[in-house]
Amino acid sequence: MRSVRTLGAALMAGVLALAAGCGDSGDGKDGKDGGAKPISVQASNGTVTLPAVPKRIVSLAPTHTESLFAIGAGAQVVAADEYSTYPANAPRTKLSGFTPNAEAIIKYKPDLVVLSNDQSGIVAALGKVRIPVLLEPAAATLDEAYDEILDLGKATGHEDAAAKVTAGMRTAIQKAVAGAAKPAAGERLTYFHELDEQLDTVTSKTFIGQVYGLFGLGNVADAADKTGGGYPKLSGEALLKADPDLVFLADTKCCGQSAAAAAERPGWSSLTAVRKGQVVALDDDVASRWGPRLPQLVQAIGAGVAKAANAR
16 A cells, blocks of 8 residues: 555554665565565555565455455465455454454464454554554555555565456456446436445445446435435435436345345335346445455446446
8 A cells, every 4th residue: 555545543563673774675585695575565554564475364354355365375364354255265264354353363373464444453452462464444446456455465475466466457447347338428327326225325435436437327325425424324215216227236145135126115116227127236245345356346337337328
């Protein structure tokens, strides 16, 4: 994570003294003196320096677990949090990424811990026992998503693989957007992204909202965000009045939602998205993570956009 994204958190406590004055080699290969080179990475908790390529990584964020495996660092991951459901061979444990416990993490003897939030002060806690921590919070933009994968590549000795993964993501996303059918000039498709049956949703300012923005879609929830937090709740009446062209369900796995189930909701049979078969069921996990499978989400959105555009 480049310095432009640094959140101002204090420099990680307890980093080995070897970090002082070290070069930013990032490959962990043997140096001229026969020893391993230290690796320095800019993260949200400052400059994180590892004495060598880590062999025992604990990942406390599903997105980062996916990324580590995608870049070839899966064999170095000795433990992942309870929600790291992908890939299937990830060493999933009862560790929590939301309320991480230092004692539970230390039992795995990690030489690197990767996480996406520090609400419980875990960075400082692990710093006291000299365990390096890479804090990579939820991405706010596509560039940040790519940047985090590159950070993981640098930290784990898989820079080239990380570069290939991000390049592949960029290409796939660009192809999906370019290949999507566009509505007629002067027309703009609208959408609603459902997080749960209570109609919690996202606005255009969020990461997921920016993904939809790649297709030029209008978000019917933007006006409902009175606090500016990016995650408002729509009333059923407001949604029916907005009548979006597309509805994307990101609660299919967690809550058993589907296009058929949505059509049975009071008043929903009159929605344009329902009448024209433009309710798109998404994979919850893919839709809530910002890692290597992001192109799958973009492709699913693109398919929905193409159908809606051709139906006009």
